[in-house]
Amino acid sequence: MSSPTVFDPEQIQKLTELGAHLRSHRTKKGLSLEEIATKTMIQHRFLEAIEKGNLEVLPEPLYVRGFIRRFAEAMGLDGVSLSESFPLGKAHVGSANAKMLGAGSTALRPWHLYVLYLAAVLGAVALLYALFKPADSTSGTVGASRPSPKASVAAAPKKVVAAAKPKPAAPxxxxxxxxxxxxxxxxxxxxxxxxxxxxxxxxxxxxxxxxxxxxxxxxxxxxxxxxxxxxxxxxxxxxxxxxxxxxxxx
Known part of the structure; x- marks a missing residue:
């Protein structure tokens, strides 16, 4: 289990300033936190925590930046500038965020495994197709009567098309x-x-x-x-x- 994020005084002070600015602008425009939550798809409790400068309720600094940007843009403010003014702090360096940004070599391992897995699946599909195709072409020759060449050629593509076209499980x-x-x-x-x-x-x-x-x-x-x-x-x-x-x- 990962340890909770520890925020430094600079982050606390900056969020307090940004939260007061966002709250003031929201009230001037006559918007409620519920309306902002609907526009941004951010939970009401996170928006309230930003306005009050309460970092204990919020996730890691990288996500706090994203919340600030969407909060500000929902009211017509410069979300990029405001969000980047919130410092990532020491909690960002060497923490789980470093892996999320691809800074550590270990963050690449799941991607390597995914590529190897995808290559293995594609190889298996190609092998099965190669084995399955001759069986279809020769199966029509066994029996008392011999089918016409046109019938055997027309039957093969239908199976390939039906197998290669997946249908989504939902709209x-x-x-x-x-x-x-x-x-x-x-x-x-x-x-x-x-x-x-x-x-x-x-x-x-x-x-x-x-x-x-x-x-x-x-x-x-x-x-x-x-x-x-x-x-x-x-x-x-x-x-x-x-x-x-x-x-x-x-």
Whole structure:
């Protein structure tokens, strides 16, 4: 079990200043925390903790930056500038965040294993196809009557096409594979589904009828496959990224 994050005085002071600024701007615009939570998909308790400068409720500094950016942008402020003014501090150096950003050599090992596993699966599929194809071409020659060449040639492609075209299990489907630890906030059909840190090596499949919203605190650590398509990295290491998936997403 990982030890809790310890924040330094500079981070506490800066969050207090940023929180007061965001709260003042929100009240001037007549917005409630519930409205901000709906726009940003950030839990109400985290938004309240930012405004009060209460770091004990919040996750690690990297994720706090992402919250500040989305909070500010929801009100028309410069979210990038405000979020980058919050220091990552000593808690960021040498901690689990270093692995999430790909700084340590050990963060590469799950990716190597994933590539080797994918290569082994593709090799096995190719071998099975090579063994299966001759059996189809010769099976029609056994028996009292010999089928015409046109019949045997037409039958083979139908089996290959049917086997090569996967059907999604639901109108919207997302496959997540974690190559590095990452904070994820997931909503399914507009309702919160999961929020927290998923560890390296975790794999999840998410289905929905209309839409899936995913916010990643470390986009470079998340492999995302959409509606049966090959998985790709959501973004760069340490990047905070939001995606909205629908039945037409690829």
């Amino acid at each position: 919207v489907q997302a496959q997540l594979n974690l190559k590095a630890d990452s904070y994820l906030d997931i909503s399914v059909d507009g309702k919160p589904s999961y929020e927290g840190v998923l560890k390296t090596g975790t794999a999840r499949t998410i289905t929905a009828k209309q839409s899936i919203q995913i916010s990643a605190g470390n986009a470079g650590g998340v492999m995302l496959g959409v509606n049966g398509q090959p998985a790709k990295l959501m973004g760069k290491p340490g990047e905070v990224k939001d995606v909205n998936l629908t039945p037409s997403s690829r």
